[in-house]
Amino acid sequence: MQTLLQDLRYALRQLRNAPVFTLTAVLTLALGIGANTAVFTLVHEVLLKSLPVADPGGLYRVGDRVQCCVEGDLQGDWTMFSYPQYEYLRDHTPEYEQLAASQTVVLT
16 A cells, blocks of 8 residues: 555656646547547437337338338439328327327438
């Protein structure tokens, strides 16, 4: 324990004697910790957090193609069905508690 305190005091003296190195080390650590936190927060929100619905297992994708909206499939054609067809399904299918639609834009 005594040598640990001696080593710590020695390290602090060395950092006090080299202020440019100390500033560089502190800024590097701050940027690294900040970037790591930002990336983890993004991954958590996008990939790890479950959907904000009561029963995620009860969600279904409805479409007229087997592999719609899967990366690499339907090159440039991500259409499942038209908006009037969505409105019809929304208004005439009591089996679904709710129905939502989304639109994907492919940037070229």
